[in-house]
Amino acid sequence: MHDVSPRILGIESSCDDTAAAVVDGEGRVVASVVSRQLESHRPFGGVVPEIASREHLRNWPAVSAETLERAGLGLDDIDVVAATRGPGLIGSLLVGLSIGRALAYARGLPFHAIHHLEGHLYSPFLHADGSAAEEPPTGFHGLVVSGGHTALYRVDDGEIETLAETRDDAFGEVFDKIGKRLGLPYPQGPRVDELAETGVEGKVELTVARCSDGSLDFSYSGLKSQALIEIERLERAGVDCDLGDAEEAPSAVRALLAGFRAAAIGQLVDRLERLRRTGRAPDLLAVSGGAAANRLMRRRLTAWADEHGIALRLVPLAFSGDNAAMIAHAALLRERRGQRDDPLRVDAASRLPMP
Ligand code: KG4
Ligand code: ZN
Numbered sequence: 275m276h277d278v279s280p281r282i283l284g285i286e287s288s289c290d291d292t293a294a295a296v297v298d299g300e301g302r303v304v305a306s307v308v309s310r311q312l313e314s315h316r317p318f319g320g321v322v323p324e325i326a327s328r329e330h331l332r333n334w335p336a337v338s339a340e341t342l343e344r345a346g347l348g349l350d351d352i353d354v355v356a357a358t359r360g361p362g363l364i365g366s367l368l369v370g371l372s373i374g375r376a377l378a379y380a381r382g383l384p385f386h387a388i389h390h391l392e393g394h395l396y397s398p399f400l401h402a403d404g405s406a407a408e409e410p411p412t413g414f415h416g417l418v419v420s421g422g423h424t425a426l427y428r429v430d431d432g433e434i435e436t437l438a439e440t441r442d443d444a445f446g447e448v449f450d451k452i453g454k455r456l457g458l459p460y461p462q463g464p465r466v467d468e469l470a471e472t473g474v475e476g477k478v479e480l481t482v483a484r485c486s487d488g489s490l491d492f493s494y495s496g497l498k499s500q501a502l503i504e505i506e507r508l509e510r511a512g513v514d515c516d517l518g519d520a521e522e523a524p525s526a527v528r529a530l531l532a533g534f535r536a537a538a539i540g541q542l543v544d545r546l547e548r549l550r551r552t553g554r555a556p557d558l559l560a561v562s563g564g565a566a567a568n569r570l571m572r573r574r575l576t577a578w579a580d581e582h583g584i585a586l587r588l589v590p591l592a593f594s595g596d597n598a599a600m601i602a603h604a605a606l607l608r609e610r611r612g613q614r615d616d617p618l619r620v621d622a623a624s625r626l627p628m629p
Contacts, residue, residue: 278302280353280384280609283341283377284602287370288362288390289421290321291595292333294341296352297602301407303400305344306592306599309333316460320450327365334373341598352383355617356605359387360626361422367622378617386605386613387620389629393600394418395427395434398560398587400603407603408587415549415556417542419571420563421446421463424492426545427628432611434628438490438545445538446565448498452534455505456527457516466531467568469523473532478504480537482544490545494538501534539571543578550582558585564595 278299286293295306311329315321342348357374360367371387378385395416399408415437416427424440443451446463453462480500483493505527509515513526523531549555561575566589579586593599608614 280606281347281351282354282356282602282605282609283352284388284598284600284605285355285357285370285374286390286393286596286598286601287330287366288358288360289366289596290315290326290329291597292330292337292370293596293598293601294334294337295598295602296341296345296347297407297599297606299606301400301603301606302404303402303593303599303603304347304404305341306597307337307341307344308595308597309337312460319454319460321363321460323363323365326363327369330366330369334369349377349381352381354384354386354605354609355381356386356388356601358390358393358601359620360390360623362390362624364622364624367624371620371622375617375620384609384614385617385620386608387615388601388604388608389626390596390601391418391423391425391628392434393604394420394562394589395429395560396604396607397562397593397597397600398589400590400593400599402590402592407606410560410607411558414558414560416560416562417546417566418563419445419542419561419565419568421450421565423563424494426490426549432607436628437549438492440492440494441485442493442495443498445492445494445542446563448494448501448538449535449565451498452501452505452531455502455515456523457518459519463565464567467535467570469517469528470531470535471569473528473530474525475529475532475536477529478533480504480533482537482540484544490548492541492545494541497534497537497541501530504530535568535570539568539574542571543574546575546578550584555582556584558587560587560589562589562594562600567591567594
């Protein structure tokens with residue numbers, strides 16, 4: 275099944291997840307392992323860069339061994355190596371990228387230094403059931419929604435054009451910050467989504483922000499401030515807003531989170547709708563990133579795409595958060611375009627424009 279060359283080993287370590295994967299020449303995910311560092315960062319309520327780098331170093335031997343074991347392969351069976359180059363935490367990036375560079379150089383293998391967001395961008399074409407990846411169409415739109423980024427891209431023959439980006443906070447970042455204010459344990463985003471799911475929508479209406487200059491850019495800091503003010507108002511009214519590990523949350527807090535989540539997603543739909551109304555409707559929209567696990571986002575975007583006859587590819591939940599399958603897959607697409615990097619010359623970059 276997984277004998278289609280080239281077999282690509284992907285390495286991802288841009289933030290706090292240590293990940294390795296093997297993807298074959300047809301884009302099948304042969305094995306994908308992600309080691310999260312949740313317990314190490316939880317006491318601090320968020321990712322501590324210094325701890326993340328050390329954990330990557332510690333985790334790599336077990337993660338790579340398990341990946342090869344699940345794939346039923348040895349290192350000798352690997353044809354191509356790919357690692358994330360940036361953007362991300364520099365100390366974290368350096369671990370995975372250095373391992374990838376060393377492996378490729380020592381074994382004389384082709385090497386790819388991958389842009390993390392390019393990995394996310396093409397991830398909706400992967401399948402979680404071990405079947406071959408879908409061939410991305412020559413032209414499509416991509417929405418990447420994660421903890422560090424909220425961006426809309428147009429892809430044409432491998433050329434990526436940025437149509438909109440966030441001007442301040444990222445989508446997942448505000449979910450984390452609101453969750454942290456409510457005392458929820460790290461990572462807060464998925465838990466905020468869960469609580470919002472049981473909240474009555476429409477009780478708390480928060481504003482869907484737009485940029486005054488008419489740009490399609492995103493902005494989430496205003497929404498964050500509105501939600502923080504609402505939390506203070508609830509506290510003054512005597513509502514317990516320190517949720518901690520509790521399964522339960524007061525209905526007023528859940529209603530607030532429902533309103534917050536609806537406004538955050540409303541902004542994504544607003545930008546897509548404006549794109550459509552100005553005659554630039556996507557034929558196909560590929561939605562990816564850790565926050566693309568959000569349930570309401572998946573429902574709303576499905577409804578919007580259905581209504582307007584737009585093809586939609588939502589990233590499989592197995593590959594929404596950071597993973598190395600998307601890195602190996604982006605490398606496969608670059609192999610096909612004849613693009614490669616010199617393992618002795620690439621460097622990690624915490625900030626990196628889209629290629
Ligand atoms: O792509 P990712 O794993 O890492 C980055 O590159 O940022 O995304 C992680 C982000 C975090 O901010 C996390 O809280 C958020 O995605 N996230 C969610 C959900 N699941 C993860 N945000 C909202 N709703 C979710 N269900
Ligand atoms: Zn990511």
